[in-house]
Amino acid sequence: MxxxxxxxxxxxxxxxxxxxxxxxxxxxxxxxxxxxxxxxxxxxxxxxxxxxxxxxxxxxxxxxxxxxxxxxxxxxxxxxxxxxxxxxxxxxxxxxxxxxxxxxxxxxxxxxxxxxxxxxxxxxxxxxxLDFFGAQVVNEAGAVIWNELNTGDVEAARAFYGPALGVELRPMDDTGGMGEYFELAVGGKAVGGAQSLAKFPAEVPPHWATYFAVDDVDSTVDAAVRAGGSVLVPPMDTPVGRMGSLTDNQGGAFWVIKPQPPGA
Incomplete structure (x- = not known):
């Protein structure tokens, strides 16, 4: 873990x-x-x-x-x-x-x-x-694995997050056909991602998305639906792993992903 x-x-x-x-x-x-x-x-x-x-x-x-x-x-x-x-x-x-x-x-x-x-x-x-610094477990099934900024203006976001929070938005050279994507970096280390809202439906507002790692995306989606959740993006294979987007039974949106193992 x-x-x-x-x-x-x-x-x-x-x-x-x-x-x-x-x-x-x-x-x-x-x-x-x-x-x-x-x-x-x-x-x-x-x-x-x-x-x-x-x-x-x-x-x-x-x-x-x-x-x-x-x-x-x-x-x-x-x-x-x-x-x-x-x-x-x-x-x-x-x-x-x-x-x-x-x-x-x-x-x-x-x-x-x-x-x-x-x-x-x-x-x-x-x-x-002070006494609590945040998540004590990450990048594990059931825990947060990725945070992603989805914005209508990448350049404006880049100009803001650098001076305000010390976060650099830098283009990723190879996204495996996923389109233009940006890496969020702190001190040269990747800490998340960012992308334009251009690939989203017009009604989706700018937002930060949370990705949780799971062992099986399809069974997690099925379980969420049985519990009253809804599917926003059906499970799909991507260069970084299989993923899907859901809302919980009160409308809170999140992503689940089973990442590709290293070297796959």
Whole structure:
């Protein structure tokens, strides 16, 4: 199991979470689908649940609640990028033309967070670790394996994420016929991907997508549908593995993938 034992480099995707109208229903859905463990948390943190895989933190699920005059957030998976200083990152987000949707807030002793929107419209989170640095297991069946920015303006995204978060968007030379694709890199290391929305249906907005690794894409899709989920993209073979896109039984979208083994 690829276990993470130290904080993520600033700019690296470090955590994902889902806000759902029915938190317990969401916990049950992903427990059955991915084998996660966990329960609704303490009231002082809004009941936020840190789900685990074999005892290691893998993702969060919270209850979608209205804050002030704002409506409850949509049922979406949010990607969080690591930061050494959330307040400074918020300032750089604003300076770069992004919008801070939820100002930096301290979450007990575990960390500081904010939620922002880049200039192209994609929403993401920022996490400054204190006692908790993020996902403790990745790149394993049932865990996050990839985070992907889908944007209507790649050049605008490139101009934003570099100065604001230290993330470089660089073209990939060979995508195996998958079309133009970009690698997200931090300190020269690939940490995710990005692509244009041109290959998506017109109604799909800019967004960050979460990919979970699975042992069998087809059986996972079938299980999700039996549990009330829906298929957005049927299972398909690609140069990087077999994958498909789903929504859970409350509308939260995500991808599942069985990656090609190294050297295949």
């Amino acid at each position: 690829p276990v993470v034992n130290e904080p993520y480099a600033p700019g690296t995707p470090c955590w994902v979470d889902l806000m759902a109208p029915d938190q317990q229903q969401a916990i049950d859905f992903y427990r059955d689908l991915f084998g996660w463990q966990g329960e609704i948390g303490a009231e002082e943190f809004g009941g936020y649940a840190v789900l685990t895989l074999n005892g290691k933190a893998v993702a969060g699920i919270g209850k979608a609640m209205a804050m002030g005059d704002n409506p409850p957030p949509p049922t979406v998976w949010t990607t969080y990028l690591a930061s050494a200083n959330a307040a400074e990152t918020a300032a750089r987000v604003t300076a770069g033309g992004g919008t801070v949707l939820f100002e930096p807030m301290t979450v007990g002793t575990v960390g500081k967070m904010l939620v922002a929107q880049d200039p192209t419209g994609a929403v993401f989170g920022v996490w400054e670790p």
